[in-house]
Amino acid sequence: MEKIKSNQVIAEYAEKCLDKDKLKTFLEFCDFLSKNKLGIRKTGRKINGSWAIIYKNKMIGGFYISNNSWGIRYFNLFPRNDWFNKCEKYLSVELKDFILNNINTTAGCCINKTCHSRDNIIVLGKLFSERVCACVPIYIDNPNKKALEHTKELAMIGKNIIAEIAANSTV
Numbered sequence: 355m356e357k358i359k360s361n362q363v364i365a366e367y368a369e370k371c372l373d374k375d376k377l378k379t380f381l382e383f384c385d386f387l388s389k390n391k392l393g394i395r396k397t398g399r400k401i402n403g404s405w406a407i408i409y410k411n412k413m414i415g416g417f418y419i420s421n422n423s424w425g426i427r428y429f430n431l432f433p434r435n436d437w438f439n440k441c442e443k444y445l446s447v448e449l450k451d452f453i454l455n456n457i458n459t460t461a462g463c464c465i466n467k468t469c470h471s472r473d474n475i476i477v478l479g480k481l482f483s484e485r486v487c488a489c490v491p492i493y494i495d496n497p498n499k500k501a502l503e504h505t506k507e508l509a510m511i512g513k514n515i516i517a518e519i520a521a522n523s524t525v
């Protein structure tokens with residue numbers, strides 16, 4: 355018997371959880387990941403419908419699917435490891451605005467101060483006086499077409515930064 359591929363499992367799960375429009379957008383995102391050789395693996399979290407986006411065995415971000423909702427989270431963008439400064443050279447003004455409008459300041463882990471979140475932090479030149487999540491600093495729920503394009507750009511930026519770090523570590 356042929357082993358079911360991860361993408362098939364994800365697609366089947368999505369079909370059960372998402373309406374037609376959200377499913378179409380979600381599958382477009384999964385297709386983008388596959389075409390750009392960005393891996394997908396189940397997260398170790400005990401949350402159904404949660405997968406990681408990886409490149410060279412490093413996590414770029416992740417996505418979840420639940421109750422007619424899906425979202426994309428970017429993890430390796432932590433303020434504490436200076437990702438925002440590393441990515442700035444890749445950002446258009448429009449993408450920078452998109453990031454700043456989707457900075458996660460409402461996560462439960464931040465409110466409860468159980469992650470390494472920080473307040474009064476400058477992200478891409480903007481001061482955030484509320485706590486910026488260190489676990490999921492960028493969070494996009496049910497992305498529309500434009501937001502999906504920006505999330506794809508962010509995934510590629512994450513891939514580029516991982517490739518740069520890998521290239522510099524072998525020199």
